[in-house]
Amino acid sequence: MATPTSIFCSLLLLLFLSCVTSSDQGNAYLISSRIVSRATAEKQSHFRFYFHDIVRGPNPTAITVAEAPGTNASATLFGLVVMIDDLLTTGPENNSRSVGRAQGFYASAEIEKMGLLMAMNFVFTDGKYNGSIIAILGHNELLSPVREMSIVGGRGMFRFAHGYVQARTHWMDQNTHNAIVEYNIFVNHY
Ligand SMILES: *[C@@H]1O[C@H](CO)[C@@H](O)[C@H](O)[C@H]1NC(C)=O
Ligand SMILES: *[C@@H]1O[C@H](CO)[C@@H](O)[C@H](O)[C@H]1NC(C)=O
Ligand SMILES: *[C@@H]1O[C@H](CO)[C@@H](O)[C@H](O)[C@H]1NC(C)=O
Secondary structure, eight states: OOOHHHHHHHHHHHHHHHHHHHHTSSTTTOOOOOOOOTTOOOEEEEEEEEEEEOOSSSSOSEEEEEOOTTTTTSTTOTTOEEEEEEEEESSSSTTSOEEEEEEEEEEEOOSSSOOEEEEEEEEEOSGGGTTOEEEEEEEEOTTSSOEEEEEEEEEGGGTTOEEEEEEEEEEEOTTTOOEEEEEEEEEEEO
């Protein structure tokens, strides 16, 4: 027999259960979620840096960390992996203002043509960008005059960064393969 009290209790139980289930749908680990105004101004910044890739010399900043047995025999050095901590400066001279380092690696990822996989962070050490990072992941067909690569994220001033970079070889020594590369960075951020 359903008495008014038992109906009331059942309703209360339903209410309780629905509260428990709705509060348990992922909310245990979601800290907050809110609509961010579409009017939030996203800006695009353009930076120009020179990237100093020093492979040979007393203080190399690009070192080979891995290669395949067939790498030396490959015309494109397929399989070569080079770790870098390359200086970034405002001008092509290595004593011009230093703004940060390009840290990460590049690897020969193409058998037929010269093509590198680039995976690196531009770690800023100068001025208001000090400590901020732009993360780059891309394909670098070394012999092309302009190579475009993706900006896949960032840190600090570059949170939510997206965009692209264009690399142009400014100078390269045919014997040592040391190179200075101009990077134009087009980064959207808040
Ligand atoms: C490839 O060549 C480099 C430099 O000439 C040498 O140091 C390295 O041992 C060679 N690697 C292989 C796997 O033969
Ligand atoms: C800077 O460049 C000059 C001239 O090209 C060169 O002699 C010198 O070794 C370079 N310094 C470093 C730290 O690479
Ligand atoms: C950049 O930040 C680091 C760590 O906070 C600090 O030690 C360094 O002096 C700063 N450099 C410049 C050029 O502001």
